[in-house]
Amino acid sequence: MQSPPNSEVRVEVRSTIDIVTARQQGREQAMALGLSSAEVTLVAAAISEIARNILDHAKRGEVVFSFVQRGSQRGLQVAANDQGPGIADIGLAMQYGYSTRRGLGVGLPGAKWLMDEFEIESAVGKGTKVTMRKWVKDENSQLNHSR
Amino acid sequence: MQVPILKQGSYLIASIQAVLSDADMLQLRDDLADKVGQFRARGVIIDVTVLDVIDSFATRTLRGMVHMLNLRGAETVIVGIQPEVAFAMVQLGLTLEGVGTALDLEEGLAFLNQKTKVHAKPAK
Amino acid sequence: MKGNPELNVNRPKAHRKAEITRQDPSASDNSNMPQVKLQPTVNYSDPLLRELVSHLRENRTQLREVWARNILDAKLLSAMSKEEIFSEVTSVYDNYVEVLETGSVDALQAYARNLSERIIPRGVETDEVIGIVLLLRDVLARSLFKKYQHDFNLLNRVLDAYEPAANRIANTVAVSFVQENVRIIRQQQEAIRELSTPVLQVRERLLILPIIGVIDSQRAKQLTEQLLRGIRNNRAKVVVVDITGVPTIDSTVANHLVQTVEASRLMGAGVIITGLSSEIAQTLVTIGVDLSKMNAVGDLQGGIELAEKMLGYKVKSVDSTAAEVEIDT
Numbered sequence: 001m002q003s004p005p006n007s008e009v010r011v012e013v014r015s016t017i018d019i020v021t022a023r024q025q026g027r028e029q030a031m032a033l034g035l036s037s038a039e040v041t042l043v044a045a046a047i048s049e050i051a052r053n054i055l056d057h058a059k060r061g062e063v064v065f066s067f068v069q070r071g072s073q074r075g076l077q078v079a080a081n082d083q084g085p086g087i088a089d090i091g092l093a094m095q096y097g098y099s100t101r102r103g104l105g106v107g108l109p110g111a112k113w114l115m116d117e118f119e120i121e122s123a124v125g126k127g128t129k130v131t132m133r134k135w136v137k138d139e140n141s142q143l144n145h146s147r
Numbered sequence: 148m149q150v151p152i153l154k155q156g157s158y159l160i161a162s163i164q165a166v167l168s169d170a171d172m173l174q175l176r177d178d179l180a181d182k183v184g185q186f187r188a189r190g191v192i193i194d195v196t197v198l199d200v201i202d203s204f205a206t207r208t209l210r211g212m213v214h215m216l217n218l219r220g221a222e223t224v225i226v227g228i229q230p231e232v233a234f235a236m237v238q239l240g241l242t243l244e245g246v247g248t249a250l251d252l253e254e255g256l257a258f259l260n261q262k263t264k265v266h267a268k269p270a271k
Numbered sequence: 272m273k274g275n276p277e278l279n280v281n282r283p284k285a286h287r288k289a290e291i292t293r294q295d296p297s298a299s300d301n302s303n304m305p306q307v308k309l310q311p312t313v314n315y316s317d318p319l320l321r322e323l324v325s326h327l328r329e330n331r332t333q334l335r336e337v338w339a340r341n342i343l344d345a346k347l348l349s350a351m352s353k354e355e356i357f358s359e360v361t362s363v364y365d366n367y368v369e370v371l372e373t374g375s376v377d378a379l380q381a382y383a384r385n386l387s388e389r390i391i392p393r394g395v396e397t398d399e400v401i402g403i404v405l406l407l408r409d410v411l412a413r414s415l416f417k418k419y420q421h422d423f424n425l426l427n428r429v430l431d432a433y434e435p436a437a438n439r440i441a442n443t444v445a446v447s448f449v450q451e452n453v454r455i456i457r458q459q460q461e462a463i464r465e466l467s468t469p470v471l472q473v474r475e476r477l478l479i480l481p482i483i484g485v486i487d488s489q490r491a492k493q494l495t496e497q498l499l500r501g502i503r504n505n506r507a508k509v510v511v512v513d514i515t516g517v518p519t520i521d522s523t524v525a526n527h528l529v530q531t532v533e534a535s536r537l538m539g540a541g542v543i544i545t546g547l548s549s550e551i552a553q554t555l556v557t558i559g560v561d562l563s564k565m566n567a568v569g570d571l572q573g574g575i576e577l578a579e580k581m582l583g584y585k586v587k588s589v590d591s592t593a594a595e596v597e598i599d600t
């Protein structure tokens with residue numbers, strides 16, 4: 001084994017180039033997991049938004065990819081962390097069209113809609129953590145994998 | 148990665164060759180603005196076939212670009228948005244309202260021909 | 272991750288490794304696969320097992336025939352002819368002996384999958400397959416009884432060596448069959464789903480998507496994906512989505528419908544919605560959709576006429592069955 005157990009793939013986000021890197025990394029992970037090509041694109045779009053939020057609102061942070069398992073379900077988890085200003089009113093931030101910087105305000109609600117699961121934790125002055133997951137749809141893929 | 152801009156008759160064709168960084172995107176906007184003025188182009192086609200994702204930033208930039216080009220007198224059409232990309236865009240809640248779209252380069256040319264023909268017709 | 276105790280995170284590489292070991296029927300992550308209780312270990316270098324192998328080789332012709340006869344008597348594999356059964360029986364027998372000799376189930380597994388693929392469409396059931404493997408186990412066990420009946424002690428040891436190996440083989444075959452079966456069923460379901468929402472090309476550049484039945488979020492997504500691919504593949508410029516057959520939709524599905532329209536437009540295709548019931552129209556208005564932007568037309572006929580107009584065809588006369596059109600020059 002090349003890396004210690006339970007390690008994940010992480011991408012630092014410091015400049016706009018890193019958004020492309022994070023997206024490509026997510027794409028690769030999602031493909032390795034066996035998500036359909038349409039779903040891979042959905043995941044990549046969600047990553048793009050969340051990584052961009054780090055850059056736009058917190059300046060720097062990281063996106064961490066890992067495979068997760070719940071029962072017999074397998075999925076890709078994307079976690080974005082930063083130590084930026086945090087979000088005062090998460091409910092408001094999750095509203096479609098809400099933006100504190102004349103953006104479209106689609107990033108957070110859009111990413112939620114694109115993924116199967118979406119959790120956001122934030123503390124003002126401390127930072128923000130967004131965790132999202134996409135599950136492989138049916139047991140079919142598991143069988144296909146073992147073939 | 149610079150986007151090549153080709154001149155075809157009175158149209159300009161910008162065909163994006165690889166996934167673009169934000170900076171490339173803004174560069175493309177400035178280049179197109181320059182070239183439309185320089186060649187007095189009547190139409191612009193932006194071919195985005197290779198883009199794997201069009202996120203909120205790209206959407207905003209594309210929209211801004213198209214409106215700016217329209218103001219400079221060039222009909223602009225975006226071509227080549229792939230099925231998966233379109234699907235992800237609408238799930239994000241992104242649309243290209245007020246922006247012409249077509250399936251591919253060929254359709255884009257047809258779109259411009261029709262639009263500029265209509266414009267050229269004297270009003271009754 | 273406090274809220275999800277059963278969620279365990281593991282890194283990508285370890286995951287891939289787990290996938291490879293899934294081939295091994297004794298691997299512990301086969302939670303959703305049928306399991307035959309296994310003796311934990313099989314010692315393939317056991318000299319008794321070697322002796323067994325040569326016994327099975329020597330008596331190949333005879334044992335094979337007994338087995339085939341037993342299968343026929345038990346009316347298993349009734350969908351297959353005698354000749355077919357005999358030829359399959361030969362292959363399975365040889366693979367079976369090979370597993371006992373080498374300890375590797377790979378060849379047997381591959382053969383079992385291939386066999387399953389061929390016989391499942393002909394209606395062979397899981398219990399039949401398990402039945403024939405168990406029959407072979409018995410045929411072989413019986414021949415061992417006969418050979419070693421003079422020495423009960425030795426017989427017991429031979430059977431102890433044989434049993435776990437035989438069970439592992441039965442397990443391998445059964446699992447392969449069930450996996451193959453599930454895969455085929457899935458494929459069929461997929462095909463049926465595709466069929467129930469066909470994207471029809473009525474004429475060049477014009478697609479019709481008739482949606483029938485209740486749509487949930489999952490199906491709505493699928494429909495959209497299908498339509499978008501259809502637009503690209505058929506180079507469609509206009510799409511008529513007919514929802515006459517949809518009784519009702521909730522606001523989530525209504526949102527999907529709007530997304531379908533918008534996504535089609537992003538690809539350069541215009542969408543016409545037909546058969547919008549007043550109830551669905553109301554749902555759309557409730558979620559803030561501007562119906563005037565939706566190109567809603569009463570019925571499919573009207574929708575096709577509008578589509579043809581948009582494509583530059585001129586509608587000459589209209590009757591209830593078909594619109595006669597000519598190209599607008």
Ligand SMILES: Nc1ncnc2c1ncn2[C@@H]1O[C@H](COP(=O)(O)OP(=O)(O)OP(=O)(O)O)[C@@H](O)[C@H]1O
Nearest residue numbers: 053057086093099100103104105106107108128203
């Ligand atoms: N990582 C973050 N740190 C601090 N604030 C954030 C972060 N992510 C989002 N926000 C806040 O939530 C708001 C909504 O985010 P969202 O991504 O939906 O819209 P936006 O980034 O403003 O615009 P868009 O993504 O459409 O360009 C932001 O305007 C910002 O105030």
Ligand SMILES: [Mg+2]
Nearest residue numbers: 049053107108
């Ligand atoms: Mg954002």
